[in-house]
Every structure is written in C-alpha cells, then in structure tokens.
Amino acid sequence: MPELPEVEVVRAGLAPAATGSLITAVSVLDERALTRHAAGAADFVSRLEGRTFRGAERRGKFLWLPLDSDVDAVIAHLGMSGQMLLRAPDAAAERHERIRIFVEHPQHGELAIVFADQRTFGSLAVDRLVPDGPSRIPTQVAHIARDPVDPLFHDAEFIRALTRRRSAVKRVLLDQQVISGVGNIYADESLWAARIHPETSADALSTVAVKRLLAEIRIVLAKALAEGGTSFDAQYVNVNGQAGYFAHSLNAYGRGGQPCPRCGTLIVREAFMNRSSHYCPRCQRRR
Numbered sequence: 001m002p003e004l005p006e007v008e009v010v011r012a013g014l015a016p017a018a019t020g021s022l023i024t025a026v027s028v029l030d031e032r033a034l035t036r037h038a039a040g041a042a043d044f045v046s047r048l049e050g051r052t053f054r055g056a057e058r059r060g061k062f063l064w065l066p067l068d069s070d071v072d073a074v075i076a077h078l079g080m081s082g083q084m085l086l087r088a089p090d091a092a093a094e095r096h097e098r099i100r101i102f103v104e105h106p107q108h109g110e111l112a113i114v115f116a117d118q119r120t121f122g123s124l125a126v127d128r129l130v131p132d133g134p135s136r137i138p139t140q141v142a143h144i145a146r147d148p149v150d151p152l153f154h155d156a157e158f159i160r161a162l163t164r165r166r167s168a169v170k171r172v173l174l175d176q177q178v179i180s181g182v183g184n185i186y187a188d189e190s191l192w193a194a195r196i197h198p199e200t201s202a203d204a205l206s207t208v209a210v211k212r213l214l215a216e217i218r219i220v221l222a223k224a225l226a227e228g229g230t231s232f233d234a235q236y237v238n239v240n241g242q243a244g245y246f247a248h249s250l251n252a253y254g255r256g257g258q259p260c261p262r263c264g265t266l267i268v269r270e271a272f273m274n275r276s277s278h279y280c281p282r283c284q285r286r287r
Contacts, residue, residue, distance in 0.1 A: 023101060066136075
C-alpha cells in the first residue's frame with residue numbers, strides 16, 4: 001500500500017495541474033472505483049462537471065482536491081495499487097483505468113486526471129469538508145491523526161499517546177488515530193534507525209527513546225520523499241508514471257536474511273498482522 005511519501009509525491013505532482021483547473025467532463029469506466037461515494041457514478045459526475053479545483057492536499061495516506069465552494073472535495077484513497085496520473089485528454093486508456101477527469105487549466109491547457117487501480121481497493125469520492133483547526137478536511141479523514149511532517153503535528157501529544165499504550169510499539173505506529181502516514185515499510189525503517197525492537201511495549205519506552213524514534217521517523221520520511229517514495233513494482237508511481245527509488249536505500253524492510261548494514265547480523269523477518277516485520281536482532285534487542 002502506498003504510504004505517506006508515495007502519496008505526497010502524487011499530491012505534489014497533481015497540485016500545479018489541478019489548482020485553478022475547470023472540470024469539463026468526468027468519465028467513470030468502473031463504478032468499483034467509487035466505493036467511498038455511496039451515491040453512485042451519476043451523482044459523482046454531476047457534482048464535479050463545471051466546477052473548479054482549488055488545490056491538492058493530503059493527510060497521512062489520504063489525498064484530496066478541494067473544490068471551488070470550499071464545502072467539498074474529491075478525496076482519493078489509493079488502496080493497494082491506486083494511481084493518480086496526468087495525461088493528455090486524448091491519451092489512450094491506461095491498462096487499469098477506472099475514472100478519467102477532464103480539466104482545462106488556464107496555463108497548462110487541457111489535461112486529464114486519471115485514476116487507475118489494478119486491485120480495485122482504492123476509491124474516489126466527493127466528500128464534505130469540515131473544520132479542523134485552521135484548515136478544512138474531508139469527513140472521511142477527520143478520524144485520523146496528523147502525520148509527522150504536518151507543521152501542526154504536536155510532538156508532546158504523540159509522546160503521551162504512545163507511552164500510554166501497552167501494545168507493541170510497531171502496532172502503535174500503524175494506528176492512524178495516534179499517528180498517520182507511517183505504514184509497514186517506514187515503521188520498520190524508523191525502528192531500525194532508532195534501535196528499537198518492533199515488539200517492545202510502547203509504555204516501556206522512555207521519553208528520550210520516543211523522541212529519538214520520532215526524529216528518525218521524520219528523517220526516514222524526508223529521505224523517502226527526496227527519492228520519490230518506495231517502488232517494488234510498477235504499481236507505485238508518480239503522476240507521470242515514474243517509480244520512486246527509495247527501495248535501494250532500505251536498511252531493514254524487505255531484507256530478511258541479508259546482513260544488517262550497521263553490524264552485519266542477518267536481518268530477521270517475522271509475521272506481523274498479516275504482514276511482516278524486519279529487524280536486526282543485535283541492534284534492536286528486545287528489552
């Protein structure tokens with residue numbers, strides 16, 4: 001599943017083309033891409049055509065394009081394999097194209113915003129915006145915490161929330177109500193960098209350890225953003241269809257059985273919540 005860096009790369013790519021664009025037409029090729037829009041395809045189309053996008057925003061793994069009225073937005077969740085692509089309006093359909101939004105930008109001219117999704121777990125919807133501090137967010141996002149690259153992320157609140165949990169620290173990092181945007185890949189990488197075992201109970205961590213972990217989360221996310229995110233296959237791409245290359249910088253995730261870059265001990269891979277955890281048994285001793 002795309003995580004914060006991958007979604008932020010897409011948001012940054014969409015913003016220049018979406019901001020100020022008039023929506024001239026919408027084509028829904030597969031209604032499975034509207035599972036988050038309960039009113040169906042006809043309503044989705046009618047609520048968009050003739051309106052203007054104001055920008056592109058994100059929280060955690062959610063991306064949305066606010067509309068001109070400032071009361072609603074097109075929200076996108078990419079699921080396991082969703083892609084938001086920029087194409088010429090007459091470009092051939094993508095292999096797994098589900099929805100195409102035709103827009104006209106005052107500077108860039110006619111474009112198409114294409115939602116493609118191989119596994120059909122992703123979805124678009126028109127959602128109402130609600131107040132959230134100084135900004136407005138879709139109702140489908142209101143339940144999740146801010147992410148650690150958000151300027152309004154509150155470090156002290158995160159430290160308190162994490163250290164009050166008796167769950168494994170990795171499980172808490174994946175809890176979107178505590179911190180958003182940190183998925184399996186970046187949790188493993190951050191815990192490796194902070195030398196913390198993923199099964200360490202969160203309430204057993206000192207404040208110093210949690211501050212170190214939060215700092216490493218931000219470093220890992222910043223590096224992944226600079227490298228365009230993590231792409232293991234052609235599913236995770238930016239708006240131009242290009243893959244990120246942070247996979248070449250991974251220290252723990254996906255490296256089971258390979259030497260730890262820090263000490264040479266073989267990285268361990270263990271089952272975790274229908275996924276896998278990767279850690280160094282020497283650098284990240286369980287305390």
